[in-house]
Amino acid sequence: MSSLAWHPDRVDSPAPAALLGELRLDEPLCDYTSWRVGGPADRLYLPADLDDLLCFLRSLPAGEPLLWLGLGSNLLVRDGGVRGTVVCTKNRLKVMRRLDGGRVYVEAGVPCALVARFCVEQGLGGAEFLAGIPGTFGGALAMNAGAFGGETWGLVDRLLTADRFGGVHRRMVEDYAVGYRSVAGPVDEWFLAAELKLVAGDTGQAREHIKTLLARRAASQPVNQPSCGSVFRNPPGDYAARLIESCGLKGYRIGGACVSDKHANFIVNLGQAAARDIERLIARVREEVKTQRGVSLEPEVRVVGEPADQ
Secondary structure (H helix, E strand, O other): OOOOOOOOOOOOOOOOOOOOOEEEEEEEHHHHOOOOOOOEEEEEEEOOOHHHHHHHHHHOOOOOOEEEEOOOOOEEEOOOOEEEEEEEOOOOOOOEEEOOOOEEEEEOOOEHHHHHHHHHHOOEEOOHHHHHOOOEHHHHHHHOOEEOOEEHHHOEEEEEEEEOOOOEEEEEHHHOEEEOOEEEOOOOEEEEEEEEEOEEOOHHHHHHHHHHHHHHHHHHOOOOOOOOOOOEOOOOOOOHHHHHHHOOOOOOEEOOEEEOOOOOOOEEEOOOOOHHHHHHHHHHHHHHHHHHHOOOOOEOOEEEOOOOOO
């Protein structure tokens, strides 16, 4: 039985005969991450669409290291770059449409902010908080991203995933263990798309709600500087930003990386930061909070790649 049986476009659609996307060799990843740092990927593939992506995955040799990249937020790529292949869904896998029964089909490459706006324009409520998540929907699924009290997986009904051999799987929410900024499920599968279940909403009120949320975000976060979003998870019963600020670390810098003066749980690139500066600053913040407040902060950000000297 086809795993694409509920896909809105087709059932058992054959893979394309030839790759239609773009393969780039030794591609600098600083252009693909929100921190604007990162060394080169051995290979970077920009798929034409979902079927092309599956065809590309089937073409890879067994054992090829594989990294998926969306808007590059919540990700620190080290200065030595990434060995193997990076699949970038930015401006790819961007199909989104309304289905019956208050449902919306969203592919992994759609920015969360666009998902929020689409749902509002369709008269559907509950997804407004996504406007505050600076990443693709695939990335939001991978970590149960949240903002303004909402979490991604509270909207999810079912999903499509791909394995590293280009096989497609239909998954249900029950197939995953979902927690605060964490998602555990089938090994070596990546999210292709999700079907969301929403409720009827008032379009005018929802638009105003999004405006209010974005105004709050702009007032409290360094939205005009390169960052990854929140660096650390909030510990139980407290806030990472409060702990960091209480240790006097706002404005603390290493090289071109700086703890934001606007929000202490953001590390910003002042313009000339290297990935090693950011990684060292993350470690220093953790050390100071542990020493001064006795709390072990856990990073939200994922660190990948090789140091520059390797």
